[in-house]
Amino acid sequence: MLDFPLPAPALADPSAPTLANRLAMRERPAGTPIMRQDWNDLLFLHWPVPVALIQPHLPPRLQVDTYDGMAWLAVVPFRMSKVRTRISPPVPGAREFLELNVRTYVHLDGVPGVWFFSLDATNALAVWAARTFFNLPYLRATMSLDCPSAQLRQFRAERTHPGAPPAQFRATWTLGPPQPAAEPGSLAFFLTERYCLYTSNRARTKLYRGRVAHAPWxxxxxxxxxxxxxxxxxxxxxxxxxxxxxxxxGPVSVELWPMQRV
Structure with missing residues (x-):
């Protein structure tokens, strides 16, 4: 494992979303979603990191979103199920698969969201579609999720995508008691209440925003x-x-809207 010292928190960003901006994202977007899916068995692993570590990795216009002056990196394994589009019947073999993402938090024009460094997945069709139609950095991987008991989870992953940097992941965790709903303005609220994602084309000359809707985690x-x-x-x-x-x-039932250029 590499290490680095945590510097003093960065100065407050005057363009950062307000709490009202963040709460407004809970509202269901207008129009018709193009896809629905359920997210289950999530594990959120978060680390505070210096803003200067993250900002160079983002495309122009996107700014790091911070809590108490710190950026956050996350690794999130989970199980996706009941995947279906609005206009097509369920595709055999594509309704349920495992996913593992590396992410940070960003904002643009007062709209907070997620920026994905990568999204590893076991389903080849989902990887192809996400890369082709949504400009999302999906990568093929082999994964397993074992649930030896109601409380115990074991997740394994190894990236297999051609040409991508190799990566592995192993985690074992136990589930504890439910927590109260994240209080608006709290760190848990900042990290988990994210109803928007950003992506760009490979040249990073175009920026896109997508919306999702679901009940608070x-x-x-x-x-x-x-x-x-x-x-x-x-x-x-x-x-x-x-x-x-x-x-x-989890679990949560999720609706997804088309990506829009911003």
């Missing part, structure tokens, strides 16, 4: 029993030696 406590990963390193990002902030989440 049902969170529970979790204890991380084992963790090893080279995901962040595969993007040239150091992994702190400090233990991550851990939340478990």
């Amino acid at each position: 049902p969170l529970s406590t979790a204890q991380l029993l084992h963790f090893e990963s080279t995901l962040l390193e595969s993007h040239g990002l150091p992994t702190p030696t400090e233990k991550p902030l851990v939340h478990a989440g």
Whole structure:
């Protein structure tokens, strides 16, 4: 694992979303969603990092979103199920698969969202469609999720995408009691209440925003029993030696809207 010192928090960003901006994102977007899916068995692993570490990795116009002056990096494994589009019947073999993403938090014009460094997935069709039609950095990987008991989860992943930097991930955790809903303005609210994602074309000359809608995350406590990963390193990002902030989440039923150029 690589390490780095955490500097003093950055000065407040005057363009950062207000709490009212963040709460407004809970509202369901106008129009018709193009896809629906359920997200299950999530594990949120978060680390505070210097803003200067993240900003150079973002396309022009996007700014790092911060909490108490710090940026946040996250690794999030989960299980996707009941995947279906608005206009087509369920595709055999594509209704349920595993996913593992590396992400940070950004904002543009007062709209907070997620920026994905990568989204590894087990489903080849989903990877192709997301890369082709949504400009999302999906990558092929082999993964497994074992649930030996109602509380215990074991997730394994190895990236297999041709030409992509190799990466592995292993985590074992136990689920604890449910937590109260994240209080608006709290760190848990900042990290998990994200109803927008950003992406760009490969040349980074075009920026796109997509909206999702779902109920606020049902969170529970979790204890991380084992963790090893080279995901962040595969993007040239150091992994702190400090233990991550851990939340478990799900399930939620999610609606997705088309990506729009911004």
